[in-house]
Amino acid sequence: MAKTVITVDDSSAIRMMISFTLRTAGHEVIQAADGLDALNQLKTRGVDLVITDVHMPQMDGIELTRRLRGLPIHKSTPILLLTTESDPAMKAKGKEAGATGWLVKPFQQDQLLAVVAKVFAR
Amino acid sequence: MNEDLQQQLVKELVVESLEGLDTFDQEILAFEHGDETPDTWNNAFRIIHTIKGSSGCIGFPKVESVAHVGESLLSVLRDGHRPADSNIASSLLQYSDALREMMRSIEQTGNEGAADHADLVQNLQALQAGISGAAAPEKPTFGFFGDENTEANQPVTPPASAPQPGAVVKEAPKPSAADSAIRVDVGQIDRLMNLVGELVLARNQIVQATGHLGDPGLLTAVQRVNLITSELQESVMKTRMQPIGNVWSKFPRIIRDLCHELGKDVALVLEGNETELDRTIIEAIKDPMTHLIRNAIDHGIETPDARIAAGKPAQGRLVLRAFHEGGQVNIEISDDGKGIDAARVVEKALQRGLVSPEQAGRMSHREQLDLVFLPGLSTADIVTNVSGRGVGMDVVRTNIEKIGGNVNLDSEPGHGAVIRIKIPLTLAIIPALVVNCGDDRFAIPAASLVELVRIEGDQVARSLEHIHEAPVYRLRGDLLPLVDLAKELGITARRHVEDTLFLVVLQAEGRQFGLVVDNIQDTEEIVVKPLAREMKGLGVYAGATIMGDGKVALILDVVGLARRAALLEESSRHASRESAKQTCAAEGAEESRSLLLARVGRNRIAIPLSCIARLEEIPLSRIENAGHSEVIQYRGRIMSVVRLSAVLGIEGESFGSGAPDCERLMPLVVCALEKDNFGVIVDSIEDIVEEQIRIEAREGQRGILGSAIVRQKVTDLLDVRELARIAV
Amino acid sequence: MQFCTFYLGSDLFGVPVLQVQEVVRQHEITQVPLAPAVVRGLINLRGNIVSTVDMRRVLRMEPLADASGSINVITRVAGGLVSLLVDHIGDVIDAPEDRFEPVPSVLAGEIRQVISRVCKLPGNLLMILNPDRIVEFDRSKITAAE
Numbered sequence: 001m002a003k004t005v006i007t008v009d010d011s012s013a014i015r016m017m018i019s020f021t022l023r024t025a026g027h028e029v030i031q032a033a034d035g036l037d038a039l040n041q042l043k044t045r046g047v048d049l050v051i052t053d054v055h056m057p058q059m060d061g062i063e064l065t066r067r068l069r070g071l072p073i074h075k076s077t078p079i080l081l082l083t084t085e086s087d088p089a090m091k092a093k094g095k096e097a098g099a100t101g102w103l104v105k106p107f108q109q110d111q112l113l114a115v116v117a118k119v120f121a122r
Numbered sequence: 123m124n125e126d127l128q129q130q131l132v133k134e135l136v137v138e139s140l141e142g143l144d145t146f147d148q149e150i151l152a153f154e155h156g157d158e159t160p161d162t163w164n165n166a167f168r169i170i171h172t173i174k175g176s177s178g179c180i181g182f183p184k185v186e187s188v189a190h191v192g193e194s195l196l197s198v199l200r201d202g203h204r205p206a207d208s209n210i211a212s213s214l215l216q217y218s219d220a221l222r223e224m225m226r227s228i229e230q231t232g233n234e235g236a237a238d239h240a241d242l243v244q245n246l247q248a249l250q251a252g253i254s255g256a257a258a259p260e261k262p263t264f265g266f267f268g269d270e271n272t273e274a275n276q277p278v279t280p281p282a283s284a285p286q287p288g289a290v291v292k293e294a295p296k297p298s299a300a301d302s303a304i305r306v307d308v309g310q311i312d313r314l315m316n317l318v319g320e321l322v323l324a325r326n327q328i329v330q331a332t333g334h335l336g337d338p339g340l341l342t343a344v345q346r347v348n349l350i351t352s353e354l355q356e357s358v359m360k361t362r363m364q365p366i367g368n369v370w371s372k373f374p375r376i377i378r379d380l381c382h383e384l385g386k387d388v389a390l391v392l393e394g395n396e397t398e399l400d401r402t403i404i405e406a407i408k409d410p411m412t413h414l415i416r417n418a419i420d421h422g423i424e425t426p427d428a429r430i431a432a433g434k435p436a437q438g439r440l441v442l443r444a445f446h447e448g449g450q451v452n453i454e455i456s457d458d459g460k461g462i463d464a465a466r467v468v469e470k471a472l473q474r475g476l477v478s479p480e481q482a483g484r485m486s487h488r489e490q491l492d493l494v495f496l497p498g499l500s501t502a503d504i505v506t507n508v509s510g511r512g513v514g515m516d517v518v519r520t521n522i523e524k525i526g527g528n529v530n531l532d533s534e535p536g537h538g539a540v541i542r543i544k545i546p547l548t549l550a551i552i553p554a555l556v557v558n559c560g561d562d563r564f565a566i567p568a569a570s571l572v573e574l575v576r577i578e579g580d581q582v583a584r585s586l587e588h589i590h591e592a593p594v595y596r597l598r599g600d601l602l603p604l605v606d607l608a609k610e611l612g613i614t615a616r617r618h619v620e621d622t623l624f625l626v627v628l629q630a631e632g633r634q635f636g637l638v639v640d641n642i643q644d645t646e647e648i649v650v651k652p653l654a655r656e657m658k659g660l661g662v663y664a665g666a667t668i669m670g671d672g673k674v675a676l677i678l679d680v681v682g683l684a685r686r687a688a689l690l691e692e693s694s695r696h697a698s699r700e701s702a703k704q705t706c707a708a709e710g711a712e713e714s715r716s717l718l719l720a721r722v723g724r725n726r727i728a729i730p731l732s733c734i735a736r737l738e739e740i741p742l743s744r745i746e747n748a749g750h751s752e753v754i755q756y757r758g759r760i761m762s763v764v765r766l767s768a769v770l771g772i773e774g775e776s777f778g779s780g781a782p783d784c785e786r787l788m789p790l791v792v793c794a795l796e797k798d799n800f801g802v803i804v805d806s807i808e809d810i811v812e813e814q815i816r817i818e819a820r821e822g823q824r825g826i827l828g829s830a831i832v833r834q835k836v837t838d839l840l841d842v843r844e845l846a847r848i849a850v
Numbered sequence: 851m852q853f854c855t856f857y858l859g860s861d862l863f864g865v866p867v868l869q870v871q872e873v874v875r876q877h878e879i880t881q882v883p884l885a886p887a888v889v890r891g892l893i894n895l896r897g898n899i900v901s902t903v904d905m906r907r908v909l910r911m912e913p914l915a916d917a918s919g920s921i922n923v924i925t926r927v928a929g930g931l932v933s934l935l936v937d938h939i940g941d942v943i944d945a946p947e948d949r950f951e952p953v954p955s956v957l958a959g960e961i962r963q964v965i966s967r968v969c970k971l972p973g974n975l976l977m978i979l980n981p982d983r984i985v986e987f988d989r990s991k992i993t994a995a996e
């Protein structure tokens with residue numbers, strides 16, 4: 001079943017990569033260049049999965065997670081945090097903010113697909 | 123072990139390990155590029171082995187045990203029991219980062235840090251045991267919060283039971299490069315530099331104070347001190363110089379990681395690794411260069427797919443070039459990516475209110491691209507999206523300008539971009555020419571000096587011309603714009619020698635100009651001392667120095683001076699082009715013009731000076747044919763020439779190439795009209811005059827505007843415009 | 851707090867003593883064309899090149915007929931050192947905290963720019979200078995040296 005995913009990252013290259021990969025798998029993908037942008041888009045619509053970078057200029061991924069969890073429609077939207085290393089401190093913050101999971105950059109396309117599939121299977 | 127010793131050991135460990143890890147990275151990268159040698163894995167092994175040993179001894183068990191795991195894997199690779207592959211290489215690079223992280227932690231906090239890198243360790247062990255398989259490594263790169271049972275979140279047992287691949291091989295100690303070098307604290311070198319600087323000043327003072335004394339013994343001694351000081355100075359300066367390759371060595375790794383992260387393929391080409399720079403410059407440019415490279419890869423170079431769609435090879439090219447020129451270090455970073463669209467930059471700048479529409483309208487292409495360096499624009503969406511985590515192009519520029527350099531950008535959409543950085547080799551001691559202007563003395567860095575010209579008496583009047591009020595000097599056929607130093611600085615000139623003009627021909631950013639001064643003294647070596655911040659802003663001074671007599675003298679900033687005067691220069695050139703267009707086309711009433719008077723046969727011809735670029739002499743035999751026109755090879759190009767005698771139908775010496783004396787030199791007047799040059803051949807040149815003339819138009823005469831009486835002779839005024847049409 | 855004090859005419863000024871490196875007589879000065887008018891020029895202080903600011907010009911006072919006795923007060927500021935050219939030196943004064951007051955509004959604009967506060971001494975008003983303010987030359991204020 002086709003799902004809608006939003007990719008939030010300040011790097012257009014990453015957004016493109018994620019978008020391309022997931023669309024090949026039949027999902028619909030929308031994009032946001034930054035946490036604030038994503039929040040504005042998601043205030044009025046639901047998605048099946050949020051994949052967000054952690055480090056972004058105006059609003060970072062952790063803050064975005066926190067804010068999304070405060071909105072009724074996104075109480076249980078799966079949120080994956082993208083990080084460049086397995087940072088226990090960041091993971092702790094992410095967990096506390098309510099994120100669903102994390103994924104380490106750099107990742108291969110098939111890895112992304114595998115993780116996304118796992119998320120949708122839960 | 124006492125504290126001090128411990129501290130020193132720790133410092134040594136950190137420095138050594140970080141250096142080793144850089145080399146380690148290079149070995150792994152070499153393998154990835156297919157450039158590995160039989161020594162590659164050996165070297166890699168040794169580096170990790172050393173880290174393990176020293177950290178163990180100094181009291182960092184965590185580092186020791188992490189190093190141990192890597193050492194085991196590398197030992198296996200070194201012995202050839204397992205072939206390496208790209209998975210292993212990637213893991214090893216991550217491993218190197220982990221060790222680096224630990225070293226940094228030790229450096230900053232004194233302890234090894236909280237991370238235990240358990241997952242990394244586990245991965246390496248798995249690789250060693252040969253479990254690593256398919257393209258997707260099994261290392262836990264993701265996880266779910268609150269799911270304590272997943273593999274990712276399980277605690278890992280310490281690697282104490284890792285299989286030992288046999289005794290560590292003891293190698294015969296090879297005399298490494300490290301043995302012939304010692305580590306010196308940077309502060310020490312700086313102190314040495316200061317002392318040498320002071321010594322040079324004192325030497326200058328001695329030379330000056332004893333110059334007039336006749337004592338031969340004293341003079342010899344002073345000479346020796348002179349020589350020794352110079353040599354000492356050079357030697358100390360050398361110790362501070364490092365090849366730029368030291369900074370560049372980190373880039374292959376950064377680029378590789380970025381490419382992996384962004385799915386791009388970029389080849390890095392480095393030219394000029396050996397170019398040497400002073401330490402302080404190297405420190406200052408590290409971060410700006412890293413940022414610029416990241417930018418180029420993130421925003422400049424497209425993904426392989428996009429590149430193929432654009433007709434480019436899938437692999438992008440990033441070229442770093444470093445070279446010395448004109449007393450400066452030049453660094454160029456060029457990529458063949460999608461480039462920067464100046465129009466979009468202007469759009470963004472307008473949007474953000476950083477520039478007004480009128481200003482934007484008046485900007486040249488270069489100036490538009492330059493907007494990229496404005497704070498507020500740099501971290502914004504210039505090409506496609508938000509970039510850089512807090513470090514923008516404005517910071518890059520500031521950092522480079524802090525060390526006295528400059529940076530600018532050139533780009534064509536679709537064809538990538540080039541960033542050019544120029545940094546003065548501010549080694550504190552430079553040779554300089556001392557000149558007088560007004561009551562003051564100034565020093566001009568010899569690196570910018572082209573030549574010295576002394577113009578006497580009536581030659582002054584003859585060679586000095588004015589093109590639309592800006593003075594120029596005709597130096598061997600070239601028109602050299604002049605800058606009057608006294609005028610620029612707003613001081614009263616004091617001509618030291620009657621009737622004589624002193625010109626210092628200087629080079630600034632590829633353009634030459636002549637600086638008019640009151641008097642020229644000697645060249646000497648001076649110590650460059652920085653000016654107070656406030657003075658720097660004036661733009662015309664590069665620093666100050668203390669002369670032999672103890673007085674301060676200002677050092678002129680040649681480029682700054684040229685720029686300041688260029689307000690005149692630019693507008694005068696523009697104006698001269700404008701007036702050339704007018705003069706060449708117009709028939710005037712009474713107007714004062716500068717004219718070149720020449721002879722063709724028995725006729726006297728006048729050509730407006732403003733149309734003339736150069737005066738040359740060529741043998742008629744150099745004239746060749748191209749289509750219906752006559753041309754000559756001129757300065758590497760093919761230039762059309764017109765024989766006036768032929769055009770005007772006059773029998774002259776230049777009429778017909780079958781002339782008996784083909785090798786005889788004939789004057790060639792190189793005319794410039796808008797973009798194209800063409801040459802006009804006359805029989806002889808008579809004079810250059812400035813006259814008020816009245817032109818009577820004459821119909822039917824091709825190439826002539828009209829006639830006038832110049833210096834009591836009937837003279838035909840050339841229609842340069844028409845001549846240009848005839849020529850081309 | 852202790853202040854190194856000096857006179858410009860009959861007005862008394864002070865700089866925190868810790869900010870003053872030394873006091874020297876007139877040095878040979880090299881003028882800097884195009885610099886702001888208040889900058890008299892540069893002097894050689896044992897190999898260090900220090901800018902000299904003419905305090906009379908800063909405070910828009912008439913220049914002295916004979917300025918050969920002027921003194922350089924070498925002061926530490928944010929960017930390094932600056933020399934304040936003054937008429938003559940006063941004593942080092944220990945100013946009690948309770949005698950400090952904010953700058954009175956009657957003082958002219960130029961003075962207010964560079965003074966941080968004043969101290970009422972018996973018989974005199976000590977104006978405390980802020981040297982960093984003195985060296986804040988704006989591009990717009992750059993005029994040819996007079």
